[in-house]
Amino acid sequence: MPTQTAKARALVARFGGERDGAFSPGGVSISRLAERYGTPFYLYHGEMISQRVRRVREALGTEVSYSVKANPSLGVCQLIAREREAGAEVASGGELAVAQAAGFASDEIVFAGPGKTDDELRRIVDAGIYADNVESVNEIDRLAGAAGRAGKRIGVGLRINPTTQLMGSQMRMGGAATQFGIDQAELQGAVERTLSHPELILRGIHVYTATQVFDVAALLDHCRNILELGLQAADLAGRPLDMIDFGGGFGIPYFENMVDFDLDGFGEGFRDLLARYRPDPRLAGCRFLFELGRYLVADAGIYVMRVVDVKPIRGKTFVVTDGGMNHHLTATGNMGQVFRKAYPLLNLSRTDASPDVNVAVVGPLCTPLDQFGADIALTGPRVGDLIGVFYSGAYGFSASNLGFLSHPTPAEVLLWGGEEHLLRAAAEPEDVLTDQRALPLASEPDPVPLARS
Numbered sequence: 001m002p003t004q005t006a007k008a009r010a011l012v013a014r015f016g017g018e019r020d021g022a023f024s025p026g027g028v029s030i031s032r033l034a035e036r037y038g039t040p041f042y043l044y045h046g047e048m049i050s051q052r053v054r055r056v057r058e059a060l061g062t063e064v065s066y067s068v069k070a071n072p073s074l075g076v077c078q079l080i081a082r083e084r085e086a087g088a089e090v091a092s093g094g095e096l097a098v099a100q101a102a103g104f105a106s107d108e109i110v111f112a113g114p115g116k117t118d119d120e121l122r123r124i125v126d127a128g129i130y131a132d133n134v135e136s137v138n139e140i141d142r143l144a145g146a147a148g149r150a151g152k153r154i155g156v157g158l159r160i161n162p163t164t165q166l167m168g169s170q171m172r173m174g175g176a177a178t179q180f181g182i183d184q185a186e187l188q189g190a191v192e193r194t195l196s197h198p199e200l201i202l203r204g205i206h207v208y209t210a211t212q213v214f215d216v217a218a219l220l221d222h223c224r225n226i227l228e229l230g231l232q233a234a235d236l237a238g239r240p241l242d243m244i245d246f247g248g249g250f251g252i253p254y255f256e257n258m259v260d261f262d263l264d265g266f267g268e269g270f271r272d273l274l275a276r277y278r279p280d281p282r283l284a285g286c287r288f289l290f291e292l293g294r295y296l297v298a299d300a301g302i303y304v305m306r307v308v309d310v311k312p313i314r315g316k317t318f319v320v321t322d323g324g325m326n327h328h329l330t331a332t333g334n335m336g337q338v339f340r341k342a343y344p345l346l347n348l349s350r351t352d353a354s355p356d357v358n359v360a361v362v363g364p365l366c367t368p369l370d371q372f373g374a375d376i377a378l379t380g381p382r383v384g385d386l387i388g389v390f391y392s393g394a395y396g397f398s399a400s401n402l403g404f405l406s407h408p409t410p411a412e413v414l415l416w417g418g419e420e421h422l423l424r425a426a427a428e429p430e431d432v433l434t435d436q437r438a439l440p441l442a443s444e445p446d447p448v449p450l451a452r453s
């Protein structure tokens with residue numbers, strides 16, 4: 001079982017290794033990058049992302065859709081959009097705009113989410129995406145209304161909340177009463193309602209119920225259930241299905257005692273499974289896809305922060321950095337985690353020695369929640385050193401409470417094709433005032449009468 005330090009070191013090697021005792025991604029020293037872009041910042045590796053997409057597609061033998069929510073940075077999405085048979089799964093009007101700007105073809109985009117607004121439904125129809133993965137019978141009618149007003153037809157995937165739970169995962173979004181998807185018991189009603197609207201084209205079904213899945217056998221069983229559900233939907237529709245979207249949720253071994261998701265093992269089992277179902281005429285011409293977020297991009301990102309202070313207090317040492325939960329909520333365990341555990345951390349300025357102290361690594365915010373770990377093994381952290389938080393390519397920048405405490409937002413830098421690409425510049429402290437409107441205090445307005453309490 002690799003330690004957290006071993007995982008971080010393996011990722012350092014994949015990013016391009018070390019030079020003169022310090023992390024040197026793509027041959028550029030990390031201190032040079034930190035000076036150029038300011039700390040803290042996100043560093044991504046483009047080739048790692050592209051390679052991962054290809055590897056997943058080859059292992060599964062299906063199309064791969066990128067869940068834009070994992071990292072909606074335009075440059076990251078562009079790299080995935082250029083890959084063969086790579087689509088996008090979006091969940092808001094903003095993500096749809098990013099996917100289109102990144103170059104995903106409309107017929108490669110699917111849209112999920114239980115609360116789509118009228119404006120989003122209009123955008124879905126205007127963009128002519130492959131499928132709106134509808135989450136209720138009401139949404140089926142609303143989508144048909146939007147398509148009718150635009151005089152267009154639009155594809156529909158029925159997001160089904162299956163009766164069986166996907167075991168062996170963290171954070172479940174199906175198999176129980178949740179706001180996601182249409183109850184499997186209502187499948188027939190949903191198929192009939194979709195077919196009753198001439199503006200709608202029934203594409204198929206979508207099931208996404210869990211994230212951080214590592215159990216290959218449980219996931220294969222889940223996929224078999226989805227295929228059976230697809231056959232039922234085809235029977236109800238009286239014609240073959242065009243799409244089965246298996247969701248995804250492949251795990252990333254962020255924490256101690258976790259190992260890599262067995263992609264090859266799963267791929268082998270899944271290809272066997274698909275080989276058994278593919279010849280069924282009810283699946284003739286069907287597109288099979290997985291929509292994956294963290295599995296495609298998490299490895300390829302590091303959040304780099306600088307040590308501002310080192311404080312021994314009552315036998316414990318606190319390493320205070322300039323990066324915190326406001327930029328990286330998930331790595332501080334504040335995104336719904338029940339037990340707070342630490343991501344792999346490494347002193348990037350001293351990669352030539354083994355960890356020699358156990359410290360708490362904390363951020364600059366005025367809350368004890370702003371902590372990356374209470375007992376992290378690090379190599380002699382000193383003021384000015386750069387600390388890396390690994391597996392930060394997914395659910396980092398965009399999943400954070402960026403406005404909390406009004407610190408500037410960090411830069412995002414992508415290494416790709418032997419060059420550095422600034423995807424997003426760091427903000428300045430004054431930028432917190434952008435978009436705010438000041439009160440016109442020069443004149444004294446008539447007071448709004450207050451009700452007596």
Ligand SMILES: Cc1ncc(COP(=O)(O)O)c(C=O)c1O
Nearest residue numbers: 067112208211212249292293294
């Ligand atoms: C509908 C849907 N698809 C895909 C994903 C991506 O999940 P993951 O990043 O675990 O692969 C999510 C995550 O919440 C989701 O809600």
